[in-house]
Amino acid sequence: MLLVSYFYGSSFANKMKRNIETDLSSQQKFNKVRVGGSKALALAFFGVFPYGILLIAVSVFYRIPAFLLFESIFIYSALIFSIGYLVHNRPYNIIRSYLKAEGSKFSLLSLEYSPTGRLKDWARATRKLNEKKKWLEKIYPYIEEKLAPIESDPLTIISPAANNANYEKRIAIKLAKQLNKPIRFIACDQLEDIEEDRSINIDHKLLEFHFWKDTPYSDLSNRLQLQNISQVDYVLDFKGVIWHQWSEEKEVETIFKYFDQLLKPGGIYILDATDSNYFSRRWNAIALRLFGRITNYAEESTYLMIKKFLTDPKFLENHRHEVVGGMLFITKISVE
Numbered sequence: 001m002l003l004v005s006y007f008y009g010s011s012f013a014n015k016m017k018r019n020i021e022t023d024l025s026s027q028q029k030f031n032k033v034r035v036g037g038s039k040a041l042a043l044a045f046f047g048v049f050p051y052g053i054l055l056i057a058v059s060v061f062y063r064i065p066a067f068l069l070f071e072s073i074f075i076y077s078a079l080i081f082s083i084g085y086l087v088h089n090r091p092y093n094i095i096r097s098y099l100k101a102e103g104s105k106f107s108l109l110s111l112e113y114s115p116t117g118r119l120k121d122w123a124r125a126t127r128k129l130n131e132k133k134k135w136l137e138k139i140y141p142y143i144e145e146k147l148a149p150i151e152s153d154p155l156t157i158i159s160p161a162a163n164n165a166n167y168e169k170r171i172a173i174k175l176a177k178q179l180n181k182p183i184r185f186i187a188c189d190q191l192e193d194i195e196e197d198r199s200i201n202i203d204h205k206l207l208e209f210h211f212w213k214d215t216p217y218s219d220l221s222n223r224l225q226l227q228n229i230s231q232v233d234y235v236l237d238f239k240g241v242i243w244h245q246w247s248e249e250k251e252v253e254t255i256f257k258y259f260d261q262l263l264k265p266g267g268i269y270i271l272d273a274t275d276s277n278y279f280s281r282r283w284n285a286i287a288l289r290l291f292g293r294i295t296n297y298a299e300e301s302t303y304l305m306i307k308k309f310l311t312d313p314k315f316l317e318n319h320r321h322e323v324v325g326g327m328l329f330i331t332k333i334s335v336e
């Protein structure tokens with residue numbers, strides 16, 4: 001019986017997981033780490049049901065104390081698993097997974113990061129924390145140092161998952177002022193309803209700033225070509241596309257292949273490499289959900305996520321990397 005429960009629960013959990021994954025890879029929009037989708041919980045929850053129902057059925061006919069004891073154990077554990085399962089996956093994700101399986105489409109990411117979405121607090125809380133830590137002020141000199149030697153005219157930087165482009169605008173205007181050379185900064189995000197942060201003054205004769213919303217990174221190559229931009233000098237991606245790609249698919253090779261095509265030889269990826277430990281992240285993830293605030297990062301930086309991949313011999317053939325000042329710089333050293 002346990003075996004049947006196991007297979008039943010396991011196949012159900014796998015189906016659910018597949019639904020979620022289909023959703024992820026088709027839309028590439030969902031942060032799986034936050035969604036949860038614990039196979040173990042699903043398995044326990046769905047596995048416990050057929051087993052318990054049999055116990056109840058038996059106890060109706062034979063009022064044997066042992067069966068009554070099993071029955072109450074079942075009822076309480078089913079209750080605990082149900083609550084655990086719902087809290088972990090949340091009804092919204094379960095419904096979404098079924099709607100998706102039925103072929104219904106809706107923009108998950110807009111729900112997630114939109115003003116009513118549950119990740120809306122992520123951006124606000126993380127930005128507040130970064131302000132407090134003076135993060136941008138600390139990392140900026142390292143960015144400037146990397147960009148200064150490049151001779152391109154204009155120096156073209158793309159940020160594929162810029163959200164409201166707050167950091168991008170602040171970096172862009174500083175670069176234009178400090179480097180005293182033409183800067184073209186393209187900040188994009190796949191959100192349709194994201195509002196560009198207009199609180200930062202980006203008026204400068206040397207700065208050309210673009211904000212492309214509703215632009216998934218997979219559209220970038222075409223959009224750049226339409227603007228007659230074949231390749232860029234830098235890809236700046238703070239907890240952006242590479243980070244999402246890793247947390248969703250555990251797969252960064254393809255994303256680097258894609259961006260390598262957009263990047264000039266000698267071009268550089270500028271990625272976040274803040275340090276944090278597991279327990280602090282767990283606590284801050286809870287604090288974010290409960291109180292909407294964090295005292296440290298609730299998730300790994302892009303560097304911590306992709307660290308192992310960086311030493312892959314195939315990747316090393318065309319890239320070298322360096323972690324400096326809480327930043328990860330990856331240089332593309334040859335054409336694909």
Ligand SMILES: C[S@@+](CC[C@H](N)C(=O)[O-])C[C@H]1O[C@@H](n2cnc3c(N)ncnc32)[C@H](O)[C@@H]1O
Nearest residue numbers: 028160161162163189190191216217238239244
């Ligand atoms: C965690 S936020 C980080 C935003 C910003 N880089 C920052 O540091 O504040 C992730 C952003 O990635 C965007 N995003 C996720 N997947 C994307 C994709 N496939 N193409 C473009 N943007 C994407 C989301 O819309 C969201 O704004």
